[in-house]
Amino acid sequence: MSSRARAVDPGLLARWCTEHLGSPPADELFRSGFLSAVIGLRLTDGREVVVKVRPDSPRMAACVEVQRRMFQAGYPCPRPLTGAAPLGVDVATAEVYVPGGAVLPSAERAAVAFAEAFAWLIRLAPRPGEVSALDPAPSWADWNHGGGGLWPCPEGSDVNLDEVSGAEWIDAAGRRARDLLRAGGSDAVIGHCDWLAGNLRWSGDALLVVHDWDSVIAESESVLVGFAAALHSTVSADELATVEDTQRFLDAYGRARGRELSADELRLSWAAGVWTRAYDAKYQHAVGQPITSLSEDEARERLRRAGAGSRGAGTGSQRP
Structure with missing residues (x-):
């Protein structure tokens, strides 16, 4: 989220490498x-x-x-x-260091490839009780944070998203999604909460490597799948999944794990996708960037698929 790269002292880095890797840079x-x-x-x-x-x-x-x-x-x-x-x-x-690889698999199979790679990850991941605590989740996945407001505090920023006015439809969509998520719930598994194209590399349609393991969290499978289905890309790393891409991902994930997502799981997955993309949209609005993570029409359609109905979801005209 921050626009400032983190500074690292070269001398400290050289000493760290010598001590922990046995060789300096x-x-x-x-x-x-x-x-x-x-x-x-x-x-x-x-x-x-x-x-x-x-x-x-x-x-x-x-x-x-x-x-x-x-x-x-x-x-x-x-x-x-x-x-x-x-x-x-x-x-x-x-x-x-694992070099090389393409940012995306073939466009016609991208949603399926991302979904199969995610199902493989969930299947192989240790159970939450086998490792120490993974809390707190990164802010874009922390829909159930302990703060008093709707939005958690972004890492690396002192902006309070709850105090930023304007684009009220984003707050409405995020609040509706959070309410839907709170109404569900299941046992936690470990998965990756930042399934962006920039964190994966491909050799054709075969997964070459997944990066950014700081983004593993313990969460319900449905929520993790919803994050991934909403955040992956199919035609460009700069474009997040469309509604149709997300649907293809969810269908493919069910096939990959050997069991279709139930109606309740689908509702939670769609709601989780709305929440994480609304969070990013809120941050973009707060810092004066173009809102690219979610549109009002898309929020409405994603919430409809999450079972929010037509009660003004995703609009600024009515608070959820």
């Missing part, structure tokens, strides 16, 4: 990230690694453990090389 391959600094390095011993630096959080150890277990289970993710270890005031982890 020789070359920097790339640098990206905003809330986190993601730095590709070639070490002096020839290994290519990625070091991720971000604010410390109790959940980081569990995120690394989930990634380690997924790699050991054969899921295509980078092999962790360290746990979460202090780097200055922050915490860092390292993993094997």
